[in-house]
Amino acid sequence: MADTVKKKRTRRIRETVREETRAAYRQAILDAAAKTFGRLGFHEAKMADIAAEAGVAAGTLYNYFDSKDEIFASMLQQAQERFIEMIQAVSEDEPDPLQRVLAFLQTSYAFLEEGGPLFAIYLRQGGLAEWSRQRLQESDDRLFKHYTALLEETFAEAIDAGLLREDVSPPDLAAMLAGLSDAQVFSWVRRGCPADLIARASLVFDIFLNGATKR
Template identity: 30%
Template sequence: MSVHSEPGDRRPPISTPAQTAKQERILDAAVQVFAEKGFYNARVSDVAREAGVADGTIYLYFRSKDDLLIQLFESRMSAIIERLRVRLADAPSAAMKLRLFIELQLALVVEEPTLAEVLTVELRQSGKFMREYKAAKFGEYLDLIEEIIIAGQRDGEFVSGVDPRLVKRALFGALDEVSLYWLQGRAGGREPYALPAAAEQIWNVCARGILRTAGAPAVLEPSKEEP
């Protein structure tokens, strides 16, 4: 498999006004198929069948199977980022933004588990070759966290002793793994914890840590009653 797209590729991505609906159909089908079988075990013809198009049609909209995964990632991440941006704008403080981010992130997993599965599990799967492509949108996503941390530190809400670049990674990893476990438990008939409750717990740990100490409340109040 060619990992890197050739510069001389003949088939440029198409963006006809109405026929992009078909491109979207293919992307939706890819989400389903990749979530079910994994990227490497999914065949292009599986995606085609799921999308109700011919195998060759895939190649009118995507350069390759790899490109399908990349565009899937770009497309879905853009929507998620946009949505998060809008929602986060309303939160009055960095703490509230961060808490909301956690809640929204896990809510997304509940609302669109199939998409979440592909984004969390299968995107890692593509290993080496995805890393270059992933960077753009994935970095933008992570920057949402970083911006919150930086703002919180600047405004004195957050301690300054932590590197925002580290925290964004750690928080993303925590949410990702918690989501993954929930998704897999969902498929395997296991139900370890409710994701909304998990969001609250994760926030609490982020906010106050797990050490029991005098003079500091162990848990923050729920978001609705926040002053």
């Protein structure tokens, strides 16, 4: 009897270990994918490259993912989930809408500096091409939309509080801020992702609020 119990426990432990091992492998692959896709883009990044970066054999990738597309999608999804978590936390902590916008910017930039050129992939691959939209699951976009929604809500709140112009709609404001922000990211990626991105959040914020006109 005791024997059986012991065996069961042993099995359970073994399964736990296995699951943890699997999770570790999966994560290693996703990290390798992020690096490789970020460096080379979707098409130039070969499965062999990702496998080499992860330190496994090419065949191993298929024990964890069904296809290259799935690896790509999973990687994006995970990155977005992390991003949304961070943004969500900021959103709940900061009551002042304008300060919240600044915090959004700083958080985004911190995420980018940490995660490297990952978001750039999204801009490039996920942004425009049709094939990309066909491949990516709906869910991915949902997360992105969640971010957009948070931003728009914040702007609506700020307009209500009389802090921002009423003649531009919250979606337009959101798009404008995103554009200002993307321009920074774009130029940052071009410069090779140095460690000065976060510092530029206040500049973007200032221009967004006050414009370029001399006062």
